[in-house]
Amino acid sequence: MADIRTACRIVLLITREMARVAGDRVTLKERRRSVSHFRQIAMYVCHVTLQLSLSEIGAAFGRDRTTVAYSCRVIEDRRDDRAFDEFVASVERLAYSVVVAAGVRENA
Template identity: 55%
Template structure:
């Protein structure tokens, strides 16, 4: 693997991990109604980072395939953890 390929691979891997973390933060907040500050603490991030993650995921849900993917994750989380009161999203 060439040096440029390794750099590109690392960048793509970091980006993928960032997307996974954003989805996890979003699901924790929206599906489980966990406060953003608590989620930030759990992920070692600031509350504002959680807010940004939620906004990014909301924007990406306009894509039908991505929305279906996130909906599937939400259903699995509800099946495992249940649904908290005050849920504002399906």
């Protein structure tokens, strides 16, 4: 479980930093919602890219698996926006590379 929790934390940190670098190019809604939005993106990336189960992700983020499922649906729906889709794809590529390179999730 520690490896999964570590992988999820890494993905969340990558998401936050990439959003900061992207700045205004990617609209992440209003500031007070950005914390939860970063978490939703990280949950989505953990599920889709790292192929973690909803239950594993929920445990790592201290949330229920149904919350993770909701987050994945929200992000999937937003991927129709080209700029947002490119942002998430970048997070996916970087997160996969970092997590696998760090040996946190070797079978991802």
